[in-house]
Amino acid sequence: MSRKVTIHDISTESGTSPSTVSRVLTGSAVVSEDKRKAVEEAIRKLNYRPSHIARSLKTRTTQSIGLLLNDITNPFYSAVARGAEDEANRHNFSLILCNTNEEAARELQYLHLLEDKQVDGIILGPTGKNISPVQDLAYRHPIVQIDRYLDSVEASIVKVDNEGGAYAATRLLIEKGHQRIAVLRWGKQITTMKERYEGYERALVEAGLPVDPALVVDVPALDIAQTMDMVRSVMTRPDRPTAVFALNNQIGSAAIGVIHQLRLQIPEDVALIVFDDLDYFTLIRPSISAVSQPAFEIGVQAVRLLMRQAQARGAPHSAEQIILPTELVIRESV
Amino acid sequence: MSRKVTIHDISTESGTSPSTVSRVLTGSAVVSEDKRKAVEEAIRKLNYRPSHIARSLKTRTTQSIGLLLNDITNPFYSAVARGAEDEANRHNFSLILCNTNEEAARELQYLHLLEDKQVDGIILGPTGKNISPVQDLAYRHPIVQIDRYLDSVEASIVKVDNEGGAYAATRLLIEKGHQRIAVLRWGKQITTMKERYEGYERALVEAGLPVDPALVVDVPALDIAQTMDMVRSVMTRPDRPTAVFALNNQIGSAAIGVIHQLRLQIPEDVALIVFDDLDYFTLIRPSISAVSQPAFEIGVQAVRLLMRQAQARGAPHSAEQIILPTELVIRESV
DNA sequence: ACATTCTATGAAATCGGTTTCATGCTATCC
DNA sequence: GGATAGCATGAAACCGATTTCATAGAATGT
Missing domain, CATH: 1.10.260.40 (lambda repressor-like DNA-binding domains)
Structure with missing residues (x-):
């Protein structure tokens, strides 16, 4: 040898x-x-x-960026990852994949690890539970938050127009004549959920409809069985809502499962719209309407933003904010 | 500062x-x-x-492994990634995510990059088009192939029992009385597809049924529209098959889309079974039967195998082979 | 023609750790 | 009690690149 x-x-x-x-x-x-x-x-x-390693030691740059996601198996995040990977590769950077599983401890561990590995930047889909460590890190390193963000932290953000997307979806339902529109959410303190809920509420208020707390369903965890239980209890009430707006793809899938189980007809018995589009929504009958997010593009933009920040290192890096549009995809479910 | x-x-x-x-x-x-x-x-x-970098320079070990996949947005691969990430984290290793998009050039580029970065091992879901470079690499570094593998290359493998899973699925259809079972595949030279097809054929032969070439459909590319076209042409023939066996999840989804489009009833008009299970198969009506693969476990086992090989470095590393079982999940579609 | 600037190059320091090697000290043995 | 082995420790080499600094020789200016 x-x-x-x-x-x-x-x-x-x-x-x-x-x-x-x-x-x-x-x-x-x-x-x-x-x-x-x-x-x-x-x-x-x-x-x-x-040797990249020897080079990195001297140049203090690793040509790598950390990608910290809550769940890589969630199609939304895996599309983000794909986009980020694509753009990173274009710049000759590589990605270190970190899956937090929504666990604060794991996120924190990874934040330290990535700093120890001297990544040139971090793309963070935050759990939301490590505010001050993230702030500290953002002070020292380029970091861009995607999807969700930490309200008080001064770091760049790439996200979608959650409020606008949710508003458009709710409006569509109202235009179709629905008056009792249930909204299904998870983790109401999370920015994405907050913004989407606000869009929902604004549409209702604008249309002069009441915001009925009984129609606002908070699922306790992102667990399919539990979520389905919650959804089922709403859908089996005597004054069942005529439309359902699920605020993320997992809740949306749970809703689809329950509706099918209950043998309810979409959209006759209940209309459905989901925030975030999934491939299979177009394949099944009836097809499911959705607020489509440019997930791939989020990944791309996050990397680009990171590249810019890494370039401008030394200069006082201003926290940029990129807000991408959503698209309301109307299918058979409304 | x-x-x-x-x-x-x-x-x-x-x-x-x-x-x-x-x-x-x-x-x-x-x-x-x-x-x-x-x-x-x-x-x-x-x-x-x-500093991990300084340490790596001296110790010639990076505590990182390369994860080379064809498409991280494919639920199968993202589950593999999740499993690998989980197990790697347990060993204090990190993953470098590489997406090949089925492109030989990109795969090759990444193989070089990973070697230059001195990863301690590589988990490879091969495109199938870089045989000799992979062989060279396997000679110098721990490498385990997952899912597919390169026939002539002497490197470890973690895969599922494709032949057995496909056999069981086909048998089930035969037992349900089907005689004209179409099989949909892509890339017939790829080991997974070959093995699955062999299982299909064995079941037919054992049951004394003819292997009708007209029922063996090769889709030209993993493109949903093209695949749907191919499937449509089979399903609109006068002597339409009474059952369809899709050899991967993408073809399976395309099949579901076409069947819904054509307003065919499952399983009355056509029974369906898909190799590889997807979440939404349980949610829709009728629910779709599938050959379920332990994707997460594949990732876990791949990392474990790599750890063992890295440990035993210096010793003549024998190419191990781990074959995990599949599970036939019978739902409403048969 | 002489002083001065440029240009290409190599020697040596450096990045931040680990590991080998030498050494002084203490514990053990006969 | 003197020789020997064992042990904790620091000095220095090393991993493999980049970068600073010094310098010899060519190019330029007057």
């Missing part, structure tokens, strides 16, 4: 100094044509590949 | 040498009780966190 080829080997093979080899590697300074050729020849001959 | 705290700072603060600090850090040698206390105190006081 031959030892790994180092810059020193290239140096001797090409009859130059390591400094010169480094210069042709990074292009950081002018090197004469013949030396350059010699170095390039040696690199090819010995099949040399520079 | 205070400079980063280094091992040298701890050394002076605690009145010891860097060597001793390193020894308490790694626990690689005995240190007297009082020195240890002093070092630990200094670490706490200065809030010291060792």
